[in-house]
Amino acid sequence: MTKKVLILGGRGRIGYSVALDIAKYTQAEITITGRTSRENYQDVALQYLTLDLAETEKLREIIPEYNLVVHCAGPFHLRDTQVLELCIDNGVNYIDISDHRSYTIKALKLNEKALNAGIIAVVNTGIFPGISNSMVRQCIEKLDIAEKIHLSYVVAGSGGAGITVMRTTFLGLQHPFDAWINGAWQQVKPYTARENINFPAPYGQSGVYWYDMPEAFTLPQAFPTVKTVITKFGSIPDFYNHLTWIAAHLFPKFWIQSSYGIEFLSQVSHLMTDVTDRLTGVGVAVRVEVSGIKDEQTSVATSNLFHENTAVAAGCGTGSIAQLILEDKLTQPGVLTVEEALSNHLFEQVMAQREIVIMPTN
Template sequence: MTDKVLILGGSGRVGSCVAADLANHTEAEITITGRHLASSQLISDRLGSQVQFQVLDLAETEKLEDAIASSNLVIHCAGPFHYRDANVLRTCIQKGVNYLDVSDHPSFTRKAVASRDDAIAAGVTAIVNTGIFPGISNSMVRHDVEQFDEPERIHLSYVVAGSGGAGITVMRTTFLGLQRPFEAWIDGKWQMVKPYSNRETIAFPAPYNRLGVYWFDMPEAFTLAETFPVKTVITKFGTLPDFYNHLTWSVSHWWPASWLRNPNVIEFLAHVSHRMTRVTDKFTGIGVAIRSEVTGRKNGNVARYCSTLVHENTAVAAGIGTGSLAQLLLDGKLKKPGVWPLEQALPTDLFEQTMQSRGVKIQRGWMP
């Protein structure tokens, strides 16, 4: 029988890229959902006959349950996840349907993994934080950690050019991440860190080269610390062109906290930023760069290992990250009942195979 995949929020930029990756690499029947018919129907038409569109709002509980029950795999792409509960995941567990999402906020990750025991009992494999970052970045770190006898420190940096091709949602996510300080695992203890602080210049591969990155609240900040026996996990983010970083820093440090917790202010900032990137995208592109650096002990000596990845389109890269996992689940090559962040579920050998099949190149090596 043909596998049926339901992509919630599949008419968005990232969701449609996930659908495109699945259409290219599987024979599954794919249904993408959205709240509006006209533009979403155009997207499904562009993706071909393998992809169908269904009007669906996540608030329509019965309709959502029916759609999940008739699927073999559900992929949740309807962000931002700051506002989401884990109802879709819980419904998948109740219906015995495997689950993926592109969630990118720690609050949602914690809600999701709370259902781990229920998923194990139901035999459901659920993986959260897939995509590009978090997602492919987590698997890069896992590979790097595995090179050490005693890993001690993880430094994970990301940079996105302009909008990243991901639309206004990525703008909302950025400003929502400025709302409050967060915990980071530093020197073996949890410490509070202010978002968009501690600028650090990182050497990314061309064409990004040396760029500034800042502390940013990501699920990896705690999932990597829980997964690997390290003393420090650093997660930093930056944008191109660099003046966006300075604008974001000023919002984070100078604007009253009450403003940043006002949904209307977040929407205003997101829309203004999106209009700005429509101009700058023409000059900067919409790509992404990731750099993973792990420090630890190898054969008794202190050593550093680094992995880097560059992709010309951030949304397409996210589609590859999630689509490759979906393919593994549909093919029966990945099965781990429970709810897991990516680095706890995907073995490195399978990660390597899927990246090679999609032509994604990751540069790696020991550092001086």
């Protein structure tokens, strides 16, 4: 029988990239959802369903019809776990593109329920977190003991994504967050401690800053010998970094923490990237550095990735997890992060299919 996939938020740029990836690499029947009417949807290759996540009864009715639900309807700062819980209740596998600590914590608390239901649920798929987590696992398995993880991400302009990603960026500036540093949790202010990181071409030296990501706390849980996890993010062109720093540190706190302030900044940023994207492109680069011990000597393992379109790269990350679940190659039940769910062998296999090159530097 043809397997059926439901993609919530599939009208968005990342959700649509996920749909295209799954359509390319599987034989699944794909339905995407959006809040606008079916009359406004023209793509005949994918089925379409008008749906708002607030329509709980409608969700409860349709989810059992599918083999896999892919949750792409962010921002995840604002989401509860209703979709995941409905999947568990109905024995339907689940993945998402969640990218915020608060949502990940809530989802992982449902692990025992998912285990008892026998469903596979993988959270934080995409490019970062997602592909980046698997790059960390690759580096860790080159060492005997991993002690420190340093993750750096840079995105050009809008990244080819929609305004929801802008909202997510500014929502991430609202509060200090806990980081795992020298074996203890320490509070860090977002968009501080700039570093210039040498990314793959065409970006080269680019600035990155502390930024709250789910992998900041999931990686120490997955790899217990690790004593420090650093997650930093930056933008191209560099003046966006300075504008974001100003928003994080000079704007009145009540303004950056209000829905009006977030929406205003997001709309303005989106208009600006409409212009700068033509000059910078919409790519993404990831650099992973893991320090530790190899053959009783201090050692460092690093890897790099560049993709010309951030939204497409995120689609590849999530689509590859969907492909593996639909092919029964990922079978471990429970609520898992990517680094827990995906072996290096399977990761390398699906990246090679998509011609995504992970570049080790040692």
